[in-house]
Amino acid sequence: MSPAIVANNLYRYFGTLKAVDGISFEVPHGSVCGFVGANGAGKTTTMRVLATLDYPTMGQVEICGINVVNFPAKVRSLIGWMPDYFGNYEHMTVLEYLDFYARALGYAGKERQMRVQEVMEFADLIPLADRLSNKLSKGMTQRLCLGRSLIHDPQVLIMDEPAAGLDPKARVELKHLIRILAEEGKTIFISSHILSELGEMCDSLLFINNGHIVHHGDAESLKQGTETGGGYFFDVQILGDAQSVSNWVVTNPYAEFIENRKNGGRIRVESTETAARVLASMVKDGLQVIEFHKEQRNLEDAFIDMLDKVNTPPSMPKQP
Amino acid sequence: MPSINHISDFPDKLNPMLVKELRQGLRGISFVVLFIAIQAFLCFILLITAAVASHENAGHLLSRIIFFFYSLAVLVVQPLRGIGALQTEIKNNNIDLLCLTRLSAWRITFGKWISIVSQSALILTAIIPYLILRYFFGNMQIFSEILLMLSIFLLSALFTAGTVGFSALKSVIIRVLLPIIAAFFIFISIGNLFFDSRHTFQTLLRPVTLDSLSTTLTFLGFIIVCVYATWMLLDLGTSLIAPLSENRATRRRIISLGLITISLLAFAVAKVDMEVSLALSLAFCIPVSVISLTENTNLTQPIVAPFTRKGIIGSAAGRALYPGWATGLVFVLLLYGLIQGLMHFSYRANAEAITLLNSAFAFLLFPLALTRLFVKKHDNRFGMYLLFTCTQFLIVLIVIAAEEFIDGGKLQIMQCFFWVPTSIIHLGGSSRFSETALLNVSYINVILYASIALTSSLPVWKHIRDVERLSTNEQ
Numbered sequence: 001m002s003p004a005i006v007a008n009n010l011y012r013y014f015g016t017l018k019a020v021d022g023i024s025f026e027v028p029h030g031s032v033c034g035f036v037g038a039n040g041a042g043k044t045t046t047m048r049v050l051a052t053l054d055y056p057t058m059g060q061v062e063i064c065g066i067n068v069v070n071f072p073a074k075v076r077s078l079i080g081w082m083p084d085y086f087g088n089y090e091h092m093t094v095l096e097y098l099d100f101y102a103r104a105l106g107y108a109g110k111e112r113q114m115r116v117q118e119v120m121e122f123a124d125l126i127p128l129a130d131r132l133s134n135k136l137s138k139g140m141t142q143r144l145c146l147g148r149s150l151i152h153d154p155q156v157l158i159m160d161e162p163a164a165g166l167d168p169k170a171r172v173e174l175k176h177l178i179r180i181l182a183e184e185g186k187t188i189f190i191s192s193h194i195l196s197e198l199g200e201m202c203d204s205l206l207f208i209n210n211g212h213i214v215h216h217g218d219a220e221s222l223k224q225g226t227e228t229g230g231g232y233f234f235d236v237q238i239l240g241d242a243q244s245v246s247n248w249v250v251t252n253p254y255a256e257f258i259e260n261r262k263n264g265g266r267i268r269v270e271s272t273e274t275a276a277r278v279l280a281s282m283v284k285d286g287l288q289v290i291e292f293h294k295e296q297r298n299l300e301d302a303f304i305d306m307l308d309k310v311n312t313p314p315s316m317p318k319q320p
Numbered sequence: 321m322p323s324i325n326h327i328s329d330f331p332d333k334l335n336p337m338l339v340k341e342l343r344q345g346l347r348g349i350s351f352v353v354l355f356i357a358i359q360a361f362l363c364f365i366l367l368i369t370a371a372v373a374s375h376e377n378a379g380h381l382l383s384r385i386i387f388f389f390y391s392l393a394v395l396v397v398q399p400l401r402g403i404g405a406l407q408t409e410i411k412n413n414n415i416d417l418l419c420l421t422r423l424s425a426w427r428i429t430f431g432k433w434i435s436i437v438s439q440s441a442l443i444l445t446a447i448i449p450y451l452i453l454r455y456f457f458g459n460m461q462i463f464s465e466i467l468l469m470l471s472i473f474l475l476s477a478l479f480t481a482g483t484v485g486f487s488a489l490k491s492v493i494i495r496v497l498l499p500i501i502a503a504f505f506i507f508i509s510i511g512n513l514f515f516d517s518r519h520t521f522q523t524l525l526r527p528v529t530l531d532s533l534s535t536t537l538t539f540l541g542f543i544i545v546c547v548y549a550t551w552m553l554l555d556l557g558t559s560l561i562a563p564l565s566e567n568r569a570t571r572r573r574i575i576s577l578g579l580i581t582i583s584l585l586a587f588a589v590a591k592v593d594m595e596v597s598l599a600l601s602l603a604f605c606i607p608v609s610v611i612s613l614t615e616n617t618n619l620t621q622p623i624v625a626p627f628t629r630k631g632i633i634g635s636a637a638g639r640a641l642y643p644g645w646a647t648g649l650v651f652v653l654l655l656y657g658l659i660q661g662l663m664h665f666s667y668r669a670n671a672e673a674i675t676l677l678n679s680a681f682a683f684l685l686f687p688l689a690l691t692r693l694f695v696k697k698h699d700n701r702f703g704m705y706l707l708f709t710c711t712q713f714l715i716v717l718i719v720i721a722a723e724e725f726i727d728g729g730k731l732q733i734m735q736c737f738f739w740v741p742t743s744i745i746h747l748g749g750s751s752r753f754s755e756t757a758l759l760n761v762s763y764i765n766v767i768l769y770a771s772i773a774l775t776s777s778l779p780v781w782k783h784i785r786d787v788e789r790l791s792t793n794e795q
Contacts, residue, residue: 015697029729048416051420052420052565055418055618055620068626069621072565072624079420083417086412086414087414090344096327096340096343100339100340104418104421105421106422112327113328192661197490228646316711
């Protein structure tokens with residue numbers, strides 16, 4: 001079975017601007033993949049190409065094994081698209097809004113009523129059925145948009161910043177709905193700026209920077225930084241002169257000194273085995289270690305670290 | 321859920337876009353106010369007229385008042401409601417959502433248009449009782465007045481197609497300002513037609529009496545031109561919102577080509593006057609040419625594939641039928657050759673007719689050549705094209721004004737502006753050039769602007785070949 005989403009050497013140029021510059025990735029069926037990047041990194045462009053709303057300059061993109069360029073209509077029946085922004089219609093109720101899209105998707109008669117009812121129940125829109133769609137709160141609007149994208153029961157959901165501008169309650173509700181969809185076996189490709197939330201709900205994270213993929217893996221590996229060569233960070237505290245830690249690291253090839261701290265310093269090692277060896281050596285060399293603590297980076301830190309790493313020119317000397 | 325049955329208020333077979341627009345439009349304040357205002361005005365006027373029913377012109381006056389309000393509603397107000405039709409969807413990011421459904425770009429545009437037109441039809445239906453009452457005031461040409469009412473309705477549909485089609489354009493000047501200015505002039509014209517004098521109204525009724533073959537044919541021609549122009553304007557809007565995978569150009573060009581060929585041949589067989597035949601073929605030719613010369617050239621493999629599958633013949637046909645201004649140029653030159661040939665063989669066209677034909681095509685190619693020379697990268701190709709089209713008239717007007725006001729009309733500088741295609745009208749009338757010289761000038765203009773446009777299209781042909789190669793490789 002082919003993966004739900006495949007991008008192979010995808011390029012999208014707008015004149016001289018390289019919005020997407022040769023990215024490749026795969027998203028397996030039934031998984032939730034978070035798509036992360038700064039503004040202008042190429043997220044929306046990539047998502048629009050996946051959703052058949054834009055064309056790649058070069059490269060192949062497939063949804064459930066179907067090429068988006070050659071068979072856009074087939075792909076459209078497989079995907080649900082939730083844009084970062086859309087304007088609701090005037091003089092139209094929530095029910096009429098969903099009914100319009102159900103009609104537009106080709107549903108008729110009882111089947112149309114059934115589909116509308118199902119998505120209204122799923123997205124908890126029944127109490128809002130007679131409310132005008134342009135008078136809804138942001139959270140309700142996003143639920144309506146999710147409902148609309150689910151009318152034709154798509155296999156793959158592409159969501160561009162669905163949580164942007166939502167209050168915490170609405171965000172929790174949306175997260176809950178996404179989790180249910182994931183449990184139902186839908187493949188979800190979601191972009192967001194709120195990395196902690198993505199970390200909780202995504203099976204994998206895809207980081208894009210300046211049109212290039214800079215990381216594809218799970219949240220844990222990103223936090224630890226192993227995939228980007230970040231290693232593990234340890235907070236070392238000792239009794240006595242704090243400077244001793246940095247002095248010790250200079251003579252030890254297995255660790256890298258990062259920064260001074262109140263009673264010691266912060267170091268980086270390549271693996272947990274090395275960490276054990278470093279700790280043993282410190283004790284053996286007479287350092288009175290009172291704390292040797294592996295730091296758990298949050299996703300935001302990991303993301304910033306990774307961007308720094310990617311954006312640092314290779315010729316620059318490494319920080320001491 | 322108590323209200324779920326409410327969504328069956330419109331039958332499933334109706335265009336979903338029409339259902340949506342009707343649901344919104346019928347609740348919209350603009351339609352409701354217009355509808356009630358017309359009823360109120362007409363009731364009031366009818367009562368007043370009934371009070372002075374003894375007056376011999378009461379019937380005619382009532383007809384003019386009814387037609388004035390009806391025309392105002394369907395020729396001015398209703399078309400203006402189309403100004404934001406597609407742009408609202410684009411601005412609100414809804415066009416993407418619509419394109420992802422099974423609705424084609426055509427059904428979206430058509431739905432927007434038909435909803436406004438069906439509301440105009442409601443106004444028409446609401447007017448009919450007043451026409452029936454007006455019958456009792458006497459002196460009514462019932463058949464002609466009903467036909468005039470339908471003709472106005474047809475014009476309303478055309479104007480609405482204009483505003484809906486233009487509503488997909490980015491330029492506010494073309495999308496909003498132009499229709500408002502046009503609406504203002506239409507308003508003035510309506511006032512003049514119905515209130516200037518009784519005879520003007522009678523003149524309006526004359527062509528719709530259908531009392532002779534010529535009036536019947538003219539009325540038929542009017543209907544065909546209205547339908548064709550409506551389709552063209554809607555298709556313009558459609559191509560502007562259509563996803564790249566949707567090829568609008570090929571069908572449009574083939575239909576227009578067929579229509580022009582058939583009508584020219586039919587005119588020749590029916591021995592219609594050469595001038596009429598030429599004017600009508602140009603009327604069919606100009607809209608499709610303008611759209612073809614202003615199309616974007618984002619060619620994709622799925623569009624090219626049906627052509628490349630047919631080998632060299634398909635690929636050659638694609639040179640005139642693929643979407644994009646470069647192939648549009650080839651298509652326009654093909655039309656030019658076709659009309660030239662048919663005019664020559666069917667009518668043995670004289671130099672004057674050929675000059676007119678050449679000038680019309682030079683008029684079409686001039687804005688394209690200027691766009692390619694000066695504003696290659698501009699994304700508002702249609703707007704730029706219109707701007708340079710207007711420039712042609714502006715140059716000629718300035719030159720005419722200069723000739724009139726400088727040196728007491730003795731100054732003759734228009735011949736220096738022979739390269740502006742619109743100058744031919746003035747030069748032809750002023751006998752500064754002989755007929756042959758004018759013909760040669762018109763040929764030079766066509767060749768000059770076609771050459772500039774063709775030369776600047778060379779990179780596009782390379783792109784087309786690349787896409788064709790990719791498509792052939794995939795097959």
